[in-house]
Amino acid sequence: MAFQFNFSIKENVENKLEALGDTDLLLGSAQDALRNQKGSTESKEVSSEEHATLQESLHAYKVAPGTADLVASCCPEPAEDENQNETLSKKQSCKVAREHNIPDNVDKVLENKVVEALSGLYHVNISVVEMTLSDGSHGEDIVSKSISSHSDLLPGVYEGGMKIWECTFDLIDYLSRAEIQFVNKTVLDLGCGAGLLGIVALKGKAEKVHFQDFNGIVIDEITLPNVMANCAGGDGSDDDNRAGEPTSKRLKKADCSPGLLSKCKFFSGEWSEFSQLLSSDGKLISKYDIILTSETIYNPDYYSALHDTLSKLLSKNGCVYLASKAHYFGVGGGVHLFEKFIEERNVFRTRTVKIIDEGLKRFIIEMAFKSSS
Ligand SMILES: C[S@@+](CC[C@H](N)C(=O)[O-])C[C@H]1O[C@@H](n2cnc3c(N)ncnc32)[C@H](O)[C@@H]1O
Incomplete structure (x- = not known):
């Protein structure tokens, strides 16, 4: 099922898609999604087959050749003998962290968005968002950069948050099957993308949920709208089960529960900068009980x-749930390398709680402080 906002944008989007031709890039999966809708003026449910098609393109991703070393470490510590200008220019290459205010006019957030339901959750149609951003007039020009570099990831520029x-x-499925409890918990979705x-x-009645993505435009155009789409009506809890409603509908400002939104905060920026912002600005009222993070160790x-x-922001008895592919070809990261890194640092213990052994092998890892055991 999908419902839509100012859907007049759709034809324009489709024309642009045609003009773009065979991109086989970031837009690949998005194009498929929109072409699935083409020919139908009605919103429709995303079937499991369509979901599978969408997900196929998520199995592998590409990194622009030669970009992996662009930002070796996003915020490298300056060497002592570096002069001030060099230090400054390195600092400028960091993605400074900031908090994104929730707009007063929530109608604006969902303007020109097409909302669809997947796995019982609402999310904006990413291809439509990409089309509205592809003219490069929206600050962070990540869509056209991603297209021109034929890549879903541009290290230090765009870290993949436009896709789900x-x-x-995998992690949503695990959290549900393992009946992980969020009631009254403080939760961080780290590297959230769609959120x-x-x-x-x-929806599990967490007390606070904070969202962080590298790119501010992802927070504004994807994460925030998705949260709002899911906050609409009721208290957003699973009991509402609105994603199962058969009819398309428009969200109205009055539908959006201010109570739920007030539990959320949104941040963008590079991780070191983000944790520094939270620590220094008094924004971190308490550390997080649960940190959720998916596809962030590539x-x-x-x-x-x-x-x-993770070690700065996780509470003493907190838990990280991390979902990852076994290996990320082209970038070099993956579960085993990350676990080895964690072992060497000797701060966290890790436990593999689920292995998904279909297609590319994938893992769910639980992490907690060693000292808490
Ligand atoms: C591949 S995307 C995954 C998005 C989302 N978690 C998902 O599974 O759909 C990786 C995410 O990690 C975050 N990320 C990666 N490297 C980062 C860095 N150095 N600093 C801050 N965020 C980073 C970005 O926000 C990006 O959206």
Whole structure:
């Protein structure tokens, strides 16, 4: 099922898709999704076959050749003998973290968005968002950069948050089957992209849910709208079961529960900068009970920043649920390398709680502080 906002945009989008031709890039999966809708003026449910088609393209992703070393470590510590200008320019290459305010006019957030349902959750149609952003007039020009570099990832520029990655669904499935409890918990969806993991926590009655993505435009155009789409009506809990409703509908401002939204905060920026922002700005009221993170260990260059962020932000008895493919071809990261890194740092213990052995092997890993055991 999908419902839509100002759907007049659709034809324009389709024309642009045709003009783009065979891109086989970031837009690949999105094009498939939209072409599935083409010819039908009515919104429709995403069938399991369509879901599978969409997910197929998530199995493998591409990294622009030669970009892996662009930002070896996003925020490298400056060497002592570096002069001030070099230090400054390195600092500028960091993605400074900031909090995104929830707009007063929530109608605006869902304007020109097409909302669909998948796995019982609402999310905006990403191809439509990409089309509205592809003219490059929206600050962070990640869509056209991604297209021109034929890549879903541009290290230090765009880290893949425009797509919903396969392991997100693995983790959602695991959280549900393992009956992980979010009631009254403080939760962080780290590297959130679409934010579906945080939304699951929100629907599970978490006390607070914070969302972080590298790219601010992902937060504004995808994460926030998705949270709003799922906050509409009722209290957003699983009991509402609105994703099962057969009819298309428009969300109205009045539908959006301010109570639920007030539990959420949204952040963008590089991980070290993000954890620094939370620590220094008094934004971190308490550390997180649960940190959810999916497909965030593809690049070994980021392991140090990721590890330090987790250790700074996780509460003493907290738990990280991390979903990942076994190996990320082209970037070099993966589960075994990350576990080895964690072992060497000797701060966290890890436990594999689920292995998904179909297609590319995927893992769900649970992490907790060693000292808490
Ligand atoms: C491949 S995407 C996965 C998005 C989402 N979790 C999913 O599974 O659909 C990786 C995400 O990790 C985050 N990320 C990766 N490297 C990062 C870094 N160095 N600093 C901050 N965020 C980073 C980005 O926000 C990006 O959206």
